[in-house]
Amino acid sequence: SRVKMVRSKADSVGASVIWITASSPEVIWIGEELAKSGLDVRTMVWDAPEYLIQNLRLTINLSTEILRAFSVLLSASKQVSVIGVTMKLSYKKNYNVDSLVIRHGIESMKFDNSEYSDDSIRIVFAGSLYAKDEWNAFVAALDKAQWTINRKPVEVCFLGRFPLSGASKPLKVNYL
Numbered sequence: 001s002r003v004k005m006v007r008s009k010a011d012s013v014g015a016s017v018i019w020i021t022a023s024s025p026e027v028i029w030i031g032e033e034l035a036k037s038g039l040d041v042r043t044m045v046w047d048a049p050e051y052l053i054q055n056l057r058l059t060i061n062l063s064t065e066i067l068r069a070f071s072v073l074l075s076a077s078k079q080v081s082v083i084g085v086t087m088k089l090s091y092k093k094n095y096n097v098d099s100l101v102i103r104h105g106i107e108s109m110k111f112d113n114s115e116y117s118d119d120s121i122r123i124v125f126a127g128s129l130y131a132k133d134e135w136n137a138f139v140a141a142l143d144k145a146q147w148t149i150n151r152k153p154v155e156v157c158f159l160g161r162f163p164l165s166g167a168s169k170p171l172k173v174n175y176l
Helices: 002-013 025-036 049-056 060-076 085-095 132-144
Strands: 018-021 041-045 079-082 099-101 121-126 152-159
Touching: 002 025, 018 025, 025 041, 025 049, 025 060, 041 060, 049 060, 060 085, 079 085, 085 099
Parallel strands: 018 041, 041 079, 079 099, 121 152
Antiparallel strands: none
């Protein structure tokens, strides 16, 4: 099985910690088994399992099993890290798990914004859009403001795979 293969590889290289990203149902199940076996598993959550389940269009029974395994994985992990504060608070409430917020970003001192003017406001969304209600509210607010803030035009770029349904897709957004 994959669990035995991972455990064997970890043993062969003398790994004392296994750090996984709970990025698919398979990884969640493998991580659950490794953590339950007593290994020091550290779990990083970039996308909530509900988002993965929705994108994969899984059955209710399979979805329930993944959520159960995810709960066990988080509880059995020695440390959990998440992508944002909202997820941190949700996991504390729903799983009684303390987690660290870890996300990548641009070092502000190394970012050269001299090529950008103050004539417009540029907003870039990069990543997976699973907060569709929030996105729709954001777009509705921009529509209401006629895509201007403080008399400056607002440019929005979306970098990533846009959801197939449930999210407004205005023509004003630049989809990359």
